[in-house]
Amino acid sequence: MKASVGDRIITASGVVGGAVRDGVVTELHHDDGSPPYTVRWSDTEEESLVYPGPDSLVQHGDAGAADETARPARAATWTVQLSLVEASGSTTAEAVLVAGPVEHADVGPLRSVGHARKDPHDTEIPVIGDEVAAGRALRRLADALLGQAEEDITASTGVPAHVHD
Template sequence: MHSAVGWHIELEFQEDDSHTRAAAMVRLPDGSEVRTRGHATRHHTDANQPRVGEEVAAARALNELAMQLLTKAHDEIDQASGRTSHPIHV
């Protein structure tokens, strides 16, 4: 029997005329949380497009979130197996 599992990722943004900062957080079923940040800076000659800044900052925060989750998973594998696993970063 299969059961559905879901994780919710929260993203929050802080913006000014040329900077966008994103904070990402996922709460795992064991109650632990992984939090990361990403940022984007608009070049002074680019049009002011807040959504684009949010997309770049979010992508950077989510990329870091993915890397931290991989590290966390491999640490747990190492602890359970007593050996060193070798993460493959995509």
């Protein structure tokens, strides 16, 4: 990996639920552009020494020079909140997409619900009900998100859209 001052670094989190971060290279420590780099992070404006790994991408400052319509890479973090309620052999899960792109702020959060009910003859193992209800809620949330994408494509192009699985 090679970078220059002014290049952008995008780094995925090494942990589940962690944020994707992006920043600008402000200083090189080797003349050949190899790591480490000093990076100013866009979310905190703090600078730190970075040794980028396989979860990082360098977007060179001149990447869009040949194509003036090229958009720079962007980073976003979406969070899904999953709530579970279990009572008397029945479990209900609600999945809520609680964060998303700013351009969809008027749409509001996407929500879905999944249910699971154990057979009266089965042994009560609450985690199984949680898994089934959560899986159903998340599957429905995914369908709602794809439906929203289809609506957005249709609104943008004026042509009815279908997103294939």
